[in-house]
Amino acid sequence: MxxxxxxxxxxxxxxxxxxxxxxxxxxxxxxxxxxxxxxxxxxxxxxxxxxxxxxxxxxxxxxxxxxxxxxxxxxxxxxxxGRPIANAVSFLNDFKLGHYMKIPPRSMFLVQVQ
Structure with a gap:
């Protein structure tokens, strides 16, 4: 190098x-x-x-x-x-990971909101 x-x-x-x-x-x-x-x-x-x-x-x-x-x-x-766009993208990324891991969507939602 x-x-x-x-x-x-x-x-x-x-x-x-x-x-x-x-x-x-x-x-x-x-x-x-x-x-x-x-x-x-x-x-x-x-x-x-x-x-x-x-x-x-x-x-x-x-x-x-x-x-x-x-x-x-x-x-x-x-x-x-009141401007959730940046947070929504991260939120959707986590939902995608949860989908691949077969985690129920409602459980993912509750964890994300807390």
């Missing part, structure tokens, strides 16, 4: 900046479809920045990656109620 050139850090920073700018533009100009305000994107980015190091340390030591989706879904649900 020493024979190959390393990736410059500025490539990652540029990708981060472009991604955040495109996401902000979508939140501002497509607010009815996206259902996330611009400040929600900034808040989500800040949460990701804060939790990246602890999650990386846990993953590196235990080979288990803790999911932050539960925490972020509850926090955003409390801060910005």
């Amino acid at each position: 020493k024979r190959y050139k390393d990736i410059p850090s500025w490539w990652f920073y540029l990708l981060l900046i472009v991604t955040v700018l495109v996401s902000l533009a979508m939140c501002i100009f497509m607010k009815d479809q996206i259902q996330m305000p611009w400040w929600g994107l900034i808040f989500a980015s800040a949460l990701a920045f804060v939790f990246t190091l602890p999650v990386s340390i846990i993953t590196a030591t235990t080979n288990q990656t803790p999911g932050l989706n539960i925490i972020t879904e509850y926090v955003m649900g409390i801060i910005y109620p």
